[in-house]
Amino acid sequence: MDAIALTDVSKSYGNVLAVDGLNLAVEAGRTVALLGPNGAGKSTSINMMLGLIRPGGGRVEILGGSPEAAVARGEVGAMLQSGELIGELTVRELVDFVRRLYPEPLGLDEILRVADLTELARRRADKLSGGQAQRVRFALAIAGAPKLLVLDEPTAAMDVESRLRFWKSIREYAAEGRTVLFATHYLEEADENSDRVIVITRGRVVADGTAAQIKAGIGDHVVRFTLGGQPVAGLDGLPGVSAAEISQDVATLRTADPDATVAALYRGTSLEIRDLRIIGADLEDAFLALTREP
């Protein structure tokens, strides 16, 4: 049984199509990143998985049933994109309140430890920094020991160090065989913290696989060198090259086989090559290529 299964799901607001025939399935036990630029339909999709928004069309199944049923059984925990806490209550009171709403919650001290809140337990929620409040919202999301944890841009308000500690907490939680789905528009985050990346843009899945597969799908390396005003033609005919571009004396070749391309450049042409660089595709390139407007 898949933890999440979306079949032909769509949702529009007025005449804006936020989600457009989305199909995705997430097996139980995986940590999956939902990667996409702002406005790609990530939050709308997540809110439909949580039963907060009804899909306009298609079917959403969570842990084998409707999202509402999974939430009511206490099998889902979520950290939504925004949400203030109750300022008058302490961290400990908030976490304890939410964990008691679940049938089989984690222990209070364990939640506080995992979310790195033990020291802040007695602090009132209105005295927390943005990053601290995020950690409390994470604690609320895991409080009920949900089988499926959904996080919508969880590190938005965090600095680099809190971000690292935060992902450590999530990995610790996911290691118990739970399913985690997180939305992000940070590429490294998707790369480093998930075992599968689903790229969506304009409400559709445009790529789906491990970070490495997605990079490989784009595949190309870039070979770049300075021409210095030499006349040139036929660069796009070199072995492996799929596209060649010359601007301001710099030639940029996109190639599937950088070794062959470079060899041919030196042996097969009489060009004087300077400043040669070979740049590997990273997820950023892949992401930009996938989400570029058509």
Added chain:
Amino acid sequence: MPNYVKIEILRMLRNRRYIIFVVGFPVVFYLIFSGIWGAQTDSGGVRAAVVLMVSMAAYGAIAACLMSTAVPWAQERQSGWLRQLQVTPLPGWAIIVTKLIASLLLVLPSMVLVCLAAVLTQGVRLPVGEWLVLIPALWIGAVPFAALGLLLGSLLPADAAQSAAMISTFGLAILGGLWFPVEIMPEAMQSVVHAMPSFSYADIGQHLVAGGAAPPSAVLTVVAWAAVLGTAAVFAYRRALARA
């Protein structure tokens, strides 16, 4: 759910606005008014200290109901706390029921303080039987005001809910004759006054402390308002909770 009621109460008791406006004001008003007029007696022979005790307890209850429901509820809807609760197993109806219970419990501090002030500063003495009817009557009678607060909180954004709760509290207090005797109002206003839930609500209390029974028409008015506002509150609440 007892746990939820507990944190709702805890947060209000830590809220300075609640403590000042809801718990503090009615007692302070009582001390001032009864200090001036407390010794007078009305046509029925009831001391003003007793009449004022009922009026201020009623005012405190109305303020407590409106303040502890409308504003926090509107804020929770806006700030995303409601959504946080919606992704937990807590059923939707439990939220409104909890808010109702909590607001009724939050009525008690000001009511008890006003009565205590009457007993201690004005030497008000009622037969035990009358206390035992008066307090529950004033307590249960506060239901329409809690419903009004939840209605406002469901319909309005937080800052508007704040103003609406203030205006409703003062409007109900003045038009219900809680701050000034109804008799000094112009003739035309009298029928408005008699239709107000706050008038009938306090009127029940006044009859009880005068040693009589609650007038059926006043009880009917409060029940009718409770039904109307309660129904409206449930509808508005369902709309506020509805999934887009």
